[in-house]
Amino acid sequence: MLNRVVLIIVVVPVAVALIALAVANRAPVAFTLDPFNPGNPALTTALPLFVLLFLALACGMIIGSLVTWLRQGRYRREARAKSKEVQNLLRQTSQSAPDAGAGVPATRA
Known part of the structure; x- marks a missing residue:
């Protein structure tokens, strides 16, 4: 609903x-990549x-x-490192305690 x-x-x-912008601006304009010689046909379209x-x-987009x-690259790199660390810790805890729930202390609510 929000998307609509x-x-x-x-x-x-x-x-x-x-669409209005496109319809109103259909006339061709010269676009040049050489500001010092705008008449250069090789660099003008x-x-x-x-x-x-x-x-x-x-x-621009x-x-x-x-x-x-x-x-944002450093945040992605940090997230990958944290994910690897979590996987290593999970692997270590599963190897050290074959009974999955035995090594985890009970918490009080």
Whole structure:
């Protein structure tokens, strides 16, 4: 139910705005990679403005996701180390106590 509400409130208006942007900006514009010689045909292409905007949006999302993934690397590394430590401790306790519940003290509630 919450997914439908989010879809209706967020995704639908964004989609309508993007479609309106694409329809309003269909004229080709020159995109050049050489700011000092904008007339260089080897480094200039003509694309509709909405294509350039969508490409910029996609590149921004990819770069932002990559930076976030890289910054969270130490937490993933720490989680892997903790998981290995837990597995080792579980393996050690299962080997040292063949009766699974015998070595665990009872707790009071």
